[in-house]
Amino acid sequence: MSSPSASAPPALLLEGIVKRFGSAYALRDGQLRVEPGTIHGVVGPNGAGKSTLLRVGSGQLVPDVGTVAVDGVAIALRGPRAALRAGIAMMPQEQTVVPGLTVEENVSLGHEPSRGGVVRRGARRTRVRETLERIGIAIDPRAPIDELTAAEQRMTMLARALYSGARVLVLDEPTAALRREDAERLLDTVTAARDAGTAIVYVSHRFAEIERLCDAVTVLRDGSTVDRLVGVAITADALVRAVVTEGAIDDVADGRRTSSPASDLPTVARLRGITGRELHGVDLDVRAGEIVGVCGLAGSGVTELLEALGGVVGPGAGHVEVDGAVRRFREPHDALRRGIAFLPAERSRAGMLDRPVRENLLVARMDDVAVRGFVTNGRERRAAHPALASFGLADRADDPLGALSGGNRQKVLLGRCVRADARVVVLDDPTVGVDVGARQEIHRSIVALADAGRAVVVAASEVEELAAVADRVVVLVRGRIAAELSGDALTPERLVERVTVEAAAPST
Numbered sequence: 001m002s003s004p005s006a007s008a009p010p011a012l013l014l015e016g017i018v019k020r021f022g023s024a025y026a027l028r029d030g031q032l033r034v035e036p037g038t039i040h041g042v043v044g045p046n047g048a049g050k051s052t053l054l055r056v057g058s059g060q061l062v063p064d065v066g067t068v069a070v071d072g073v074a075i076a077l078r079g080p081r082a083a084l085r086a087g088i089a090m091m092p093q094e095q096t097v098v099p100g101l102t103v104e105e106n107v108s109l110g111h112e113p114s115r116g117g118v119v120r121r122g123a124r125r126t127r128v129r130e131t132l133e134r135i136g137i138a139i140d141p142r143a144p145i146d147e148l149t150a151a152e153q154r155m156t157m158l159a160r161a162l163y164s165g166a167r168v169l170v171l172d173e174p175t176a177a178l179r180r181e182d183a184e185r186l187l188d189t190v191t192a193a194r195d196a197g198t199a200i201v202y203v204s205h206r207f208a209e210i211e212r213l214c215d216a217v218t219v220l221r222d223g224s225t226v227d228r229l230v231g232v233a234i235t236a237d238a239l240v241r242a243v244v245t246e247g248a249i250d251d252v253a254d255g256r257r258t259s260s261p262a263s264d265l266p267t268v269a270r271l272r273g274i275t276g277r278e279l280h281g282v283d284l285d286v287r288a289g290e291i292v293g294v295c296g297l298a299g300s301g302v303t304e305l306l307e308a309l310g311g312v313v314g315p316g317a318g319h320v321e322v323d324g325a326v327r328r329f330r331e332p333h334d335a336l337r338r339g340i341a342f343l344p345a346e347r348s349r350a351g352m353l354d355r356p357v358r359e360n361l362l363v364a365r366m367d368d369v370a371v372r373g374f375v376t377n378g379r380e381r382r383a384a385h386p387a388l389a390s391f392g393l394a395d396r397a398d399d400p401l402g403a404l405s406g407g408n409r410q411k412v413l414l415g416r417c418v419r420a421d422a423r424v425v426v427l428d429d430p431t432v433g434v435d436v437g438a439r440q441e442i443h444r445s446i447v448a449l450a451d452a453g454r455a456v457v458v459a460a461s462e463v464e465e466l467a468a469v470a471d472r473v474v475v476l477v478r479g480r481i482a483a484e485l486s487g488d489a490l491t492p493e494r495l496v497e498r499v500t501v502e503a504a505a506p507s508t
């Protein structure tokens with residue numbers, strides 16, 4: 001940790017921030033004080049106002065009340081460009097690459113010479129390439145952004161924030177959907193930026209990261225800054241205590257079943273010879289009542305395997321059988337009709353409807369809610385209530401899904417899969433962006449699905465989560481199943497070991 005002189009003004013100071021949407025308060029009293037050359041964490045439950053505070057601090061939202069000061073000087077940040085001029089760049093929580101453009105166009109977006117200026121392509125490409133190298137990823141700046149994987153697109157968003165040479169970097173859950181090795185690379189980049197004097201604001205629900213990375217932490221709850229931790233006081237335990245209100249702190253990570261599923265239950269899903277972009281002839285059987293985890297490095301085929309089962313991509317070769325019949329899906333809704341509920345890793349592809357929360361939750365089972373074909377709002381509310389209440393969202397049933405915070409949206413989409421009357425439930429990173437308190441609730445619902453006789457297939461960006469919730473985990477290496485762990489052998493350490501050791505071995 002660098003030691004800024006005591007007299008240096010904070011790089012970014014937000015005081016008394018109030019922000020309302022309609023009549024609802026997103027922020028009541030947001031405070032944030034970020035010293036130069038430090039990494040400043042921001043934590044709090046889903047919907048606490050973290051993203052809103054960051055968006056105020058980076059010019060994307062104008063607060064109703066409150067002041068923003070940069071390097072000790074009060075300033076009105078009207079728009080992201082004004083923030084960039086003041087030296088503040090933000091990497092937002094949700095994917096916001098511009099489709100149809102190249103990687104370098106996306107990275108340099110917003111930094112082009114103003115109207116009348118000429119884009120110097122050569123210089124731009126060199127700078128974009130340098131920025132990508134700084135992050136440690138090999139992406140061709142000329143590649144169309146749409147050809148990149150979701151993780152690569154996230155890294156491109158980080159490159160865009162770095163490209164500006166900002167003195168304050170605002171990162172909203174940058175590692176949320178990244179698997180371990182990409183997350184590590186991102187953390188290295190962030191640390192290097194701090195050591196070079198940049199001030200960094202860092203939101204994450206992964207407290208191990210916050211503990212490792214941050215020099216100070218601000219805790220938000222219900223729209224107000226309620227606590228500030230500094231230095232050695234920042235431990236994962238202290239963060240959990242600061243964020244989780246109720247007595248629900250016990251075994252937050254552990255939802256593992258005490259009893260293993262009965263071994264005589266029938267096989268529900270059978271994958272045979274699944275081959276695609278990354279996969280090479282994968283066979284997998286999943287029995288009723290079983291939770292099968294899938295893990296592997298980026299590019300090993302984890303997402304592709306779940307997508308093949310979920311009906312997003314038809315396998316290049318091979319087939320999927322459900323209850324003994326070969327299934328071909330044209331799209332996820334088709335898969336759902338055939339008994340497979342799928343939650344994709346990318347929330348933007350999960351079929352979020354621009355409709356009330358209750359409707360998004362129930363969409364897979366509207367028939368149940370309807371009487372003689374009619375669905376009333378009251379009936380919908382009643383049907384949606386238990387699931388929403390279990391996530392503390394009982395009062396949000398009538399809001400449009402888009403008005404919920406990122407983590408709360410994820411809970412609704414997961415709830416949809418849980419409520420669907422599916423034989424097979426496929427969940428790619430079900431707790432992405434979900435706060436520590438609710439993660440346990442999600443683990444419980446996954447276990448409940450299996451206990452109800454569903455076949456569950458789950459991937460997660462954190463191996464701890466797979467070890468906690470799965471009955472067995474298959475490890476994919478370069479598109480093939482290289483190992484399978486269960487029982488006492490199923491630990492996070494063993495999973496990391498299998499993933500990396502097998503991957504390091506020669507491929508022939």
Ligand SMILES: Nc1ncnc2c1ncn2[C@@H]1O[C@H](COP(=O)(O)OP(=O)(O)OP(=O)(O)O)[C@@H](O)[C@H]1O
Nearest residue numbers: 021026046047048049050051052403404405406407
């Ligand atoms: N555009 C909007 N319209 C209406 N309400 C909004 C809007 N944006 C945010 N809110 C509300 O403001 C509150 C704070 O949301 P915010 O996104 O800042 O939470 P967060 O702390 O970032 O949560 P998460 O951890 O889930 O990302 C939430 O109750 C949310 O529903």
Ligand SMILES: [Mg+2]
Nearest residue numbers: 050051093406
């Ligand atoms: Mg947020």
